[in-house]
Amino acid sequence: xxxxxxxxxxxxxxxxxxxxxxxxxxxxxxxxxxxxxxxxxxxxxxxxxxxxxxxxxxxxxxxxxxxxxxxxxxxxxxxxxxxxxxxxxxxxxxxxxxxxxxxxxxxxxxxxxxxxxxxxxxxxxxxxxxxxxxxxxxxxxxxxxxxxxxxxxxxxxxxx
Amino acid sequence: xxxxxxxxxxxxxxxxxxxxxxxxxxxxxxxxxxxxxxxxxxxxxxxxxxxxxxxxxxxxxxxxxxxxxxxxxxxxxxxxxxxxxxxxxxxxxxxxxxxxxxxxxxxxxxxxxxxxxxxxxxxxxxxxxxxxxxxxxxxxxxxxxxxxxxxxxxxxxxxxxxxxxxxxxxxxxxxxxxxxxxxxxxxxxxxxxxxxxxxxxxxxxxxxxxxxxxxxxxxxxxxxxxxxxxxxxxxxxxxxxxxxxxxxxxxxxxxxxxxxxxxxxxxxxxxxxxxxxxxxxxxxxxxxxxxxxxxxxxxxxxxxxxxxxxxxxxxxxxxxxxxxxxxxxxxxxxxxxxxxxxxxxxxxxxxxxxxxxxxxxxxxxxxxxxxxxxxxxxxxxxxxxxxxxxxx
Numbered sequence: 001x002x003x004x005x006x007x008x009x010x011x012x013x014x015x016x017x018x019x020x021x022x023x024x025x026x027x028x029x030x031x032x033x034x035x036x037x038x039x040x041x042x043x044x045x046x047x048x049x050x051x052x053x054x055x056x057x058x059x060x061x062x063x064x065x066x067x068x069x070x071x072x073x074x075x076x077x078x079x080x081x082x083x084x085x086x087x088x089x090x091x092x093x094x095x096x097x098x099x100x101x102x103x104x105x106x107x108x109x110x111x112x113x114x115x116x117x118x119x120x121x122x123x124x125x126x127x128x129x130x131x132x133x134x135x136x137x138x139x140x141x142x143x144x145x146x147x148x149x150x151x152x153x154x155x156x157x158x159x160x
Numbered sequence: 161x162x163x164x165x166x167x168x169x170x171x172x173x174x175x176x177x178x179x180x181x182x183x184x185x186x187x188x189x190x191x192x193x194x195x196x197x198x199x200x201x202x203x204x205x206x207x208x209x210x211x212x213x214x215x216x217x218x219x220x221x222x223x224x225x226x227x228x229x230x231x232x233x234x235x236x237x238x239x240x241x242x243x244x245x246x247x248x249x250x251x252x253x254x255x256x257x258x259x260x261x262x263x264x265x266x267x268x269x270x271x272x273x274x275x276x277x278x279x280x281x282x283x284x285x286x287x288x289x290x291x292x293x294x295x296x297x298x299x300x301x302x303x304x305x306x307x308x309x310x311x312x313x314x315x316x317x318x319x320x321x322x323x324x325x326x327x328x329x330x331x332x333x334x335x336x337x338x339x340x341x342x343x344x345x346x347x348x349x350x351x352x353x354x355x356x357x358x359x360x361x362x363x364x365x366x367x368x369x370x371x372x373x374x375x376x377x378x379x380x381x382x383x384x385x386x387x388x389x390x391x392x393x394x395x396x397x398x399x400x401x402x403x404x405x406x407x408x409x410x411x412x413x414x415x416x417x418x419x420x421x422x423x424x425x426x427x428x429x430x431x432x433x434x435x436x437x438x439x440x441x442x443x444x445x446x447x448x449x450x451x452x453x454x455x456x457x458x459x460x461x462x463x464x465x466x467x468x469x470x471x472x473x474x475x476x477x478x479x480x481x482x483x484x485x486x487x488x489x490x491x492x493x494x495x496x497x498x499x500x501x502x503x504x505x506x507x508x509x510x511x512x513x514x515x516x517x518x519x520x521x522x523x524x525x526x527x528x529x530x531x532x533x534x535x536x537x538x539x540x541x542x543x544x545x546x547x548x549x550x551x552x
Contacts, residue, residue: 032198
């Protein structure tokens with residue numbers, strides 16, 4: 001049981017870290033802390049995990065809920081230090097991938113629902129079924145949202 | 161097969177060609193990896209939690225069933241063991257629970273604040289020592305060494321019982337309550353009954369010292385004393401350094417002085433003697449009553465007349481006990497003991513007055529309580545005896 005969990009950890013640690021990294025404005029330290037919290041939460045609830053279901057979908061759902069909680073708290077106490085580190089990390093990252101800056105800007109301009117589905121699809125490499133499970137929506141909805149997000153992104157880049 | 165391969169290649173090529181620039185860019189978005197430090201930190205935390213969970217589950221396993229049972233058992237043992245040790249006469253000197261019993265008795269004694277209450281506790285302790293003595297006697301002798309050791313323990317118990325009795329009576333006397341006289345009387349009646357039981361269990365098989373101790377204790381409890389003298393009695397016994405000798409020695413000493421008082425107060429009536437002229441005979445209760453004057457009472461030297469009086473008394477006792485209902489072997493054994501004591505007292509009378517006096521006192525006490533040490537014949541043997549007498 002414990003061995004299973006550690007296997008899962010090794011398999012998904014980078015994906016979960018990446019998930020937070022994109023959503024927390026490339027803040028490495030915060031993403032690491034959030035990754036740790038998510039795996040500790042998952043370990044705590046591992047007994048309730050249904051082995052017939054996808055672990056990836058399950059852990060992403062935990063990550064998503066944890067992120068929502070984080071946003072709620074962050075809204076109440078907007079830490080200056082966090083804001084500073086955000087900008088620094090993002091700047092570094094964008095410099096590294098200069099050719100993607102227009103894409104990042106366009107993604108950030110998208111509405112939350114479309115941005116989320118796009119990130120899950122392209123940065124976290126989840127398939128439609130897993131995205132549907134994370135977002136608690138149908139696969140059809142996911143497909144539609146991805147199409148709409150890509151369309152909006154194309155329009156946004158074209159306009160620039 | 162080849163067709164299927166080409167089909168797959170065509171599908172991949174089509175999807176790549178159909179993928180526009182944006183999708184390629186999105187697919188090429190950088191993927192961040194967890195740093196090794198963070199990885200190590202998270203793993204450490206995970207291992208710690210896993211370990212804690214395992215320990216907790218072990219604990220849970222015990223707490224659910226076994227721990228509850230073990231706890232209940234422990235609680236039960238903590239209540240039952242001291243309770244058993246405290247209340248049971250089966251816990252005797254030498255048992256591993258005996259120190260616990262003594263400890264609890266001390267606590268009980270310390271908790272009793274009032275004089276009367278303390279006296280009641282002493283009375284209870286006296287009865288307990290006698291009950292333990294009875295248990296030890298009834299348990300059998302074992303080897304010769306065991307027998308000697310056991311008899312020594314029984315004697316100690318009798319000494320302690322007498323000492324506690326003296327303290328109880330002193331307490332009853334000090335409290336001054338009217339009810340204390342009846343309490344003292346009840347204690348002595350209970351003590352007498354137990355000592356008679358002890359004497360019957362010991363019989364003539366017991367060693368000389370033990371028989372003497374039982375006889376002297378019986379003599380003391382049966383004869384009784386007025387409550388006003390018990391305080392003095394206790395003070396005297398407390399002065400003595402050796403606890404083991406306290407009971408018997410105090411008895412010999414106090415008994416002598418009491419005899420003096422009793423002779424002045426008309427002791428004959430109090431003891432129910434049926435012959436005030438020094439004749440030894442069984443009284444109406446079946447007990448042997450002694451002379452109106454003790455062999456050495458009030459004197460410091462062995463008196464030849466007293467010795468001859470005691471001898472005559474023993475001879476009469478011997479006749480009285482020559483009855484079919486008594487085991488004659490026991491009677492003979494007891495008479496031998498009495499003879500030896502008197503003879504020894506005669507021998508040492510000139511040189512060791514105290515020793516001679518003690519021997520006379522013990523001889524007197526033994527003859528006084530001789531009946532209790534002698535077994536009665538069984539009904540079958542009695543019937544056969546009667547038949548043979550009829551035939552004659």
